[in-house]
Amino acid sequence: MRTLLGRHPIGLVFIAPYVVFLAAIFAYPLGIAVYMSFYDWFFAAPGAKVDRPFVGFDNYVAVFQDPAVLRSFLNIAIFLVINVPLTVGLSLVLATALNAAIPFRTFFRVSFYVPYVTASVAVVGVWLFLFNSDGLVNNVLGGLAPEPSWLVNSGLTMPLIAVYVTWKQLGFFILLYLAALQNVPKELYESAAVDGASRIRSFWTVTVPGVRPATTLVVLLATITGANLFTEPYLLTGGGGPDGASASPVLVMYQKGIEQGHAGVGAAIGMVLVIVVLVISLINRYLLERD
Amino acid sequence: MRHPVRLIALIVGALAFLFPFYYMLIGSLQAEPDTTPKGALPTGNLTLGNYADIDSRVDLGTALLNSGIFTGGVLLCTVVFGVLAGYALARLHFRGRTLVFNLMLLVQVVPFQLLTIPLYVLIVRTYGLGDTYLGMILPYAINSAAVFIFRQYFMQLPKELFEAAAIDGASELTILWRVALPLVRPALLTAVLLTFIGPWNEFLWPFLITKRADMQPLAVALANYMTNVAARAANPYGALLAGACVLAAPVVVLFIAFQKRFTATDIGSSVKG
Numbered sequence: 001m002r003t004l005l006g007r008h009p010i011g012l013v014f015i016a017p018y019v020v021f022l023a024a025i026f027a028y029p030l031g032i033a034v035y036m037s038f039y040d041w042f043f044a045a046p047g048a049k050v051d052r053p054f055v056g057f058d059n060y061v062a063v064f065q066d067p068a069v070l071r072s073f074l075n076i077a078i079f080l081v082i083n084v085p086l087t088v089g090l091s092l093v094l095a096t097a098l099n100a101a102i103p104f105r106t107f108f109r110v111s112f113y114v115p116y117v118t119a120s121v122a123v124v125g126v127w128l129f130l131f132n133s134d135g136l137v138n139n140v141l142g143g144l145a146p147e148p149s150w151l152v153n154s155g156l157t158m159p160l161i162a163v164y165v166t167w168k169q170l171g172f173f174i175l176l177y178l179a180a181l182q183n184v185p186k187e188l189y190e191s192a193a194v195d196g197a198s199r200i201r202s203f204w205t206v207t208v209p210g211v212r213p214a215t216t217l218v219v220l221l222a223t224i225t226g227a228n229l230f231t232e233p234y235l236l237t238g239g240g241g242p243d244g245a246s247a248s249p250v251l252v253m254y255q256k257g258i259e260q261g262h263a264g265v266g267a268a269i270g271m272v273l274v275i276v277v278l279v280i281s282l283i284n285r286y287l288l289e290r291d
Numbered sequence: 292m293r294h295p296v297r298l299i300a301l302i303v304g305a306l307a308f309l310f311p312f313y314y315m316l317i318g319s320l321q322a323e324p325d326t327t328p329k330g331a332l333p334t335g336n337l338t339l340g341n342y343a344d345i346d347s348r349v350d351l352g353t354a355l356l357n358s359g360i361f362t363g364g365v366l367l368c369t370v371v372f373g374v375l376a377g378y379a380l381a382r383l384h385f386r387g388r389t390l391v392f393n394l395m396l397l398v399q400v401v402p403f404q405l406l407t408i409p410l411y412v413l414i415v416r417t418y419g420l421g422d423t424y425l426g427m428i429l430p431y432a433i434n435s436a437a438v439f440i441f442r443q444y445f446m447q448l449p450k451e452l453f454e455a456a457a458i459d460g461a462s463e464l465t466i467l468w469r470v471a472l473p474l475v476r477p478a479l480l481t482a483v484l485l486t487f488i489g490p491w492n493e494f495l496w497p498f499l500i501t502k503r504a505d506m507q508p509l510a511v512a513l514a515n516y517m518t519n520v521a522a523r524a525a526n527p528y529g530a531l532l533a534g535a536c537v538l539a540a541p542v543v544v545l546f547i548a549f550q551k552r553f554t555a556t557d558i559g560s561s562v563k564g
C-alpha cells in the first residue's frame with residue numbers, strides 16, 4: 001500500500017479536488033479544442049442531432065488564409081515589440097529607484113501598483129475620455145494632435161494599446177524586479193564602487209545581469225499578456241478598429257468562434273496561439289538563460 | 292537630497308500613474324464634459340448626477356452583488372481546495388506529486404483565454420450553465436498561482452514542527468488546521484488579496500456566459516453600457532466614469548488598506564520557486 005500510494009496516502013485526498021479541477025477545466029477543454037479544430041464544428045440547438053464532418057486541416061488552412069487572423073498576429077508582433085522593451089526598461093529603472101533609501105517610499109509603491117489592481121474595464125473608460133478626438137490629450141496637444149485621432153488612426157491604435165498595457169501592468173513587474181533585486185549581492189555593488197564604476201555603469205554591469213532570471217520571467221509574462229489581449233481592443237478601439245488595425249487574436253477568435261458561430265475555426269486560432277506562445281517562451285528561455 | 296534625478300524619475304512616474312485615476316474621479320463629477328486643461332481642475336461644474344444616471348441604466352446594486360458572489364465563490368474554493376492542495380504538494384509524499392506539481396506550472400503558462408471556446412461549449416452548451424453563478428465561477432474556482440504560493444509558504448515552515456505534531460499522533464488535517472495554517476495566516480491574506488483581483492476585474496469570461504442583465508457582474512454591465520448605450524446618453528463619459536469609479540473603488544480601497552501585504556518579499560517567495 002505504502003509503495004503504491006506513497007508515504008502519505010492522505011495527500012491524494014487533499015490534492016483530489018485540485019486534480020479534478022485541472023482535468024475538467026484544462027485537460028478536457030484542451031482535448032475538446034484539439035478535436036473541434038479538426039471538425040466543421042458549429043453551434044446547434046441543444047439536443048439537436050447535427051452532422052459535424054471531419055475536415056482535417058481545413059480549419060487551420062482557413063486560419064492561415066484569413067487576412068483578419070494574419071493581421072491580428074501582426075498586431076501582436078507590433079504590440080510585443082513596443083510593450084516588452086518598454087516594460088523591462090521602465091520596471092527595472094523604477095524598481096531600482098524604489099529599492100534605494102528614498103522618502104515617501106510607500107506612496108510611490110502604492111501609486112505604481114494601483115493601475116495593476118484596477119479593472120481594465122474601468123481604466124479603459126478614462127483612457128477613452130483622455131484619448132478621444134475631443135479629449136484632454138488632443139486639447140493639450142492642440143495643433144500637434146494626430147489626424148486622424150489616436151483611437152481611429154490605424155497607425156496609432158496598436159502602439160497606444162501597447163503603451164496602455166505597459167502602464168497597466170508595470171506595477172506587477174516592478175514588484176517582480178524588487179524581489180529579484182534583493183538577491184543581488186551587495187558586495188558586487190561595493191566592489192564596483194571601489195573600482196570607480198559610476199552609478200550608471202554599476203547598473204549595467206551589476207544590476208542588469210543580476211536580475212536576469214526575473215527578466216526571463218517578465219518577458220514570458222508579457223508575451224502571455226499579449227497573447228491574452230482582448231478587453232483593450234474590444235472596448236478601447238471599438239472591436240479592434242479601425243478596420244482590424246488593433247484586433248488581437250483572442251478578439252478574432254471570439255468574433256469567428258462565437259459571434260459568427262464557426263467554433264471549429266475559433267478553436268484552431270486558439271491552438272495556433274498556444275503553439276506560438278510555447279515556441280516564443282522556449283526561444284526566450286534559450287536566449288536569456290544560455291551561458 | 293543626494294540623488295535628485297532618482298526622486299524626479301519617481302515623481303514623474305507617480306504622476307503618470309495617478310493622474311488617470313484623478314481624472315476618472317473628476318470626469319465622473321462633471322455636470323458637462325469639459326476636456327480643456329482647466330476642466331481637469333475641480334472648479335465648479337461638479338455634480339453627483341452621473342452616479343444616479345449610471346445607476347438608472349445599469350442596476351449598480353445588482354451588478355455589485357453579482358461581482359461579489361462571483362469573487363466570493365472563487366475565493367472560497369481557492370482558499371479551501373487551494374490550501375489543501377498547496378499543503379499536500381509541500382508536505383506530503385504521495386504518488387503523482389511531481390506530476391501534479393508540473394501540471395500546476397504548465398497551467399500557468401498556457402493562457403486561459405485560449406481555452407475560451409471549448410470552455411464556452413462545455414459550460415454553456417453541454418452543461419447549460421449560461422447565466423448562472425456556478426458557470427461563472429467554475430473556470431476560476433482554484434487559482435493555480437495561489438496553490439503555488441500556498442505551497443511555497445508551507446515549504447518555508449520548519450520540518451521539526453511537523454515531526455513533533457506527527458509524533459503526538461495528530462492527523463494531517465489537524466496538523467494543517469492547528470499548526471501550519473496559524474503560522475502562514477499573514478501570507479494567506481496576501482494570496483487572498485491577489486486572488487480577489489482576478490474575478491473582480493475579469494471581463495471576457497463573465498461577458499461570454501451572461502446574457503441576462505440581472506446576472507452580469509459590474510465589469511460586464513459597464514462594458515455593455517460603454518459599447519451600446521454610451522453613444523446615446525447626454526453626458527456619456529460622466530456616467531461611464533461614475534461607473535468606472537464604483538468598479539475601481541473596492542479594489543483600490545482594499546489594496547491601499549492592505550498595501551503592506553503586497554511587498555517584494557511576500558510575492559518574491561512565490562516567484563523565486
